[in-house]
Amino acid sequence: MIVFKYKISRFGKIIYFLFLIIISCSQNTIFKVPQTIPDDRNHVPKPASKNFHLYGEYFDRQIILQLDEFFDFSRQYRNLTGTRKESINVDAFGEVANSSWFTNRNSFKKMSGQELIRGPNSGSGPDKSGFWTITRAKVQGVTPGFSIKDNKGDNYLIKFDPQGYPELASGAEVISTKLFYAMGYNTPENYIVYFDPQILKLKDDVTFTDRMGRKRAMNKSDLQEILDGIQKLPNGDIRALASKYLDGVPIGPFQYKGIRKDDYNDLIPHQHRRELRGLWILSAWLNHFDTKDSNSLDMYVTENGKSFVKHFLIDFGATLGSASHGPNYAWRGYQYDIDPGIIFANIFTFGLYIRPWEKFDGVKYPSIGVYNAEPFEPMKYRPLCPNPAFENMTLLDGYWAAKIVMSFTDQQLKVIIGEAQYSDPEAENYLFRVIKERRDIIGEYFFSRVNPLDKFKIETSAKNGPTLVFSDLAVESGLIGQNDSYYKFSCMEYRKDKPNVLDEGQMRSTSISLVKVFQQLSKNSSFKLNNPSESWIIVNIQTQRGKNSAWSKPVKIFLEMSLENNTFKIIGIKRQT
Secondary structure: OHHHHHHHHHHHHHHHHHHHHHHHHOOOOOOOOOOOOOOOOOOOOOOOOOOOOHHHHHHHHHHHHHHHHHOOHHHHHHHHHOOOOOOOOOOOOOOOOOOOOEOOOOOOOOOOHHHHHHOOOOOOOOOOOOOEEEEEEEOOOOOOEEEEEOOOOOEEEEEEOOOOOOOHHHHHHHHHHHHHHHHOEOOOOEEEEEEOHHHEEEOOOOEEEOOOOOEEEOOHHHHHHHHHOOOOOOOOOEEEEEEEOOOOEEOOOOOOOOOOOOOOOOOOOHHHOHHHHOHHHHHHHHOOOOOOHHHEEEEEEEEOOEEEEEEEEOOOOOOOOEOOOOEOOOOEEOEOOOOHHHHHHHHHOOOOOOOHHHHOOOOOOOOOOOOOOOOOOHHHOEOOOOOHHHHOOOHHHHHHHHHHHHOOOHHHHHHHHHOOOOOOHHHHHHHHHHHHHHHHHHHHHHHOOOOOEEEEEEEEEOOOEEEEEEEEHHHHOOOOOHHHEEEEEEEEEEEOOEEEEEEEEEEOOOEEEOHHHHHHHHOOOOOOOOEOOOEEEEEEEEEEEOOOOOOOOOEEEEEEEEOOOOEEEEEEEEEOO
16 A cells, blocks of 8 residues: 555656646746645655766766756757746745755844854764764875764764865865855755864774775774874864764765655756755855755654755865865866867967966965855856756846855854854954955845845835835945935736726835825726735836936736735745846
8 A cells, every 4th residue: 555655656746846847837827826835844755875986977967967968959049038937836925935955044134153163963973971982084185084983972074174285175064064054055054163083083994995095904004094194283283174974864965956756755857946956046155166966965854753865065175265175176166077068169269268267376275275256147057967957047047046155144154153263363354254245246246136025015004005115236235325226116907907006106115115006996896806816916026226327127026916914925926136
């Protein structure tokens, strides 16, 4: 009976997906409230673990994906005409609901300093009151690492900074972890730790691959040789990054395209999820260039009595100016590992083409690496290899991400950067300036292309009656002055494709009185109460920056109205791009 039940569930999942595609592809101009996306944290049986193939992913991303997109002529047509398919998993306001992928945090409600500092952490890191028992060891590659179990029985992965670049990878990982968590993603608990190497104890059955390529048991001499190569503080202690093992059962990485077929909660193809499409812009901000499948992890967890798959972003040591093993390469973020466009540009210009990153001065601060705001351009940012979700991003996906980026105030950024515990105040100040400048570049780009009016709500008072209130995110974030901002609006009854203007005007404030709208509709006996399929109210608002500039495209706010109790309700928003 159980097998039959889940076969039906899979069939239902396919039907539901087709329904979502039909809704999302509809070009009907009549507003319809989108169907609610089911909660994906329902109980499901444990999916099978997946193996990861790095070279297979590279081949798929660089070759197969590019060929698929090249021969997808309908997609090419949509790209040329500016009619790309929008994300499927958004509500009537263009937002993403809380799910096993994402939780709305700082952009919905400003997090306090303590909340930002805590981030995903549930404690204070590995317990140093007893030994750390090494259960696994990685000595191959540029930087070694250990898995340890502390005195409380908690397991951590210990990562070390590259030789000659203290604080580089550990600082980048802690900052990016806390920022991605505050953005809304699931991340591990990552801590900066300082410890005496004498606290380490080798478990009896630890094996490793030595420099000769032989897999054998590790002994105390091997451990000491590794520790001798790790940079130490003047007092002999070691600074490292401790990443706590995630709760639950790991079942392999998620993919940025398709669905996990044995997860019956997984309804939305990943390339059509707004939180994965918008991750392009969020990754561009922090130079998280390594957005491969392998830097994600699906965990089978139990929360609130239900077992389901929870999706995590992991491993942020290669962000900001760090490449984990050393400073980032200057070209990272500006081209793919294998970038045909750059290759052909070099060939046809006989090597005379000067790439933007070639003007960089290199490493200014060893603890920061290579991280600049000039000549950063959000839409020209490139990860290591093409990402299917990024390739499908629309302007509205980017606007959603820009709202998250711009939600972080200067003070919030300073609080988070302070958690990296940099020893050089100048390096810390430099990093803050670059993160801030890249933040503002993202805001300026998207807020100039999508009308950044948001946070709409209805306020009612005995004195002023019903009023539509909103925020101008460009003004709120300090990108534009309020004195340079003008707004014009029109309120209309939209009935059977015959608009009837009820009120219009221009103002400098971010509020619109709906009293006149109410009075006009009170006299109109043909207005059908609370039946938006045939009659509703649309408020169009446009923005102007400076008296002589062009008006933006409108934001359309859809309202329901009750004549009985003199109230309005916002039922949705449409943004023109």
